[in-house]
Amino acid sequence: QTALAAGAEILGFNVRIGSNVAKLAEMEKVRFTNFRIIYQLFDYLKDVQEKKTIAQGPKIIETGQATVLKVFxxxxxxxxxxxxxxGKIKLGDAVQTAKVSSLQVGKASVDEVKKDQEFGLVLAPPIDLKAGDIMSATAIEP
Known part of the structure; x- marks a missing residue:
């Protein structure tokens, strides 16, 4: 009943399942898999974990934060x-719903800025930020 409520499957290692339990599992469509060799169980769990990781899709990570000093x-x-x-902020990073389209330090265009650097930033599309706001840049983990 717990496996049914959780939407889980039951895994066993070298155990016998009673006929009443087997019928209930079949009737409720709860999957039960019994392994005779422990390495088969480990391989099965590894495969499930890999499929789950792939199904979760890309992981978004925070690359850096910056304080807005002025808006021009x-x-x-x-x-x-x-x-x-x-952290650091790079061309192409996301800030809220926008993308970093230009970075400048002084008059020089750069691909990335690091902690304690002052810089100019253009976002596409522009978003509502004002002096004193803290922005977080994110990227998809490679």
Missing amino acids: NFKGTIVYGCLVTS
Whole structure:
């Protein structure tokens, strides 16, 4: 009954299942698998774990955080003046629903900024950030 409620399957190692339990499991469509060799059980569990990891899809990780110091409008483009407070921020990282489309340190375009660097940032599309806000950059773990 517990396996049914949890949507789980029952795994056994070198055990016998009673006929009443087997009938109930079959009737309730609860899968029961018994292994005679412990290595078969380990291999089965490893396969299940690999399939579960693949099914979960990509993992999103925080790459860095920055404090917004000032927001500028430069020739119709919103530019966020920021200071990296942890990690690093790279071109292509996500910030909320936007993507980092440009990074500049001084007048130089860069691909990445690190902790304690001040930088200019353009997001596509622009999002509502103001001085004092803390933004988190995220990326898909490789």
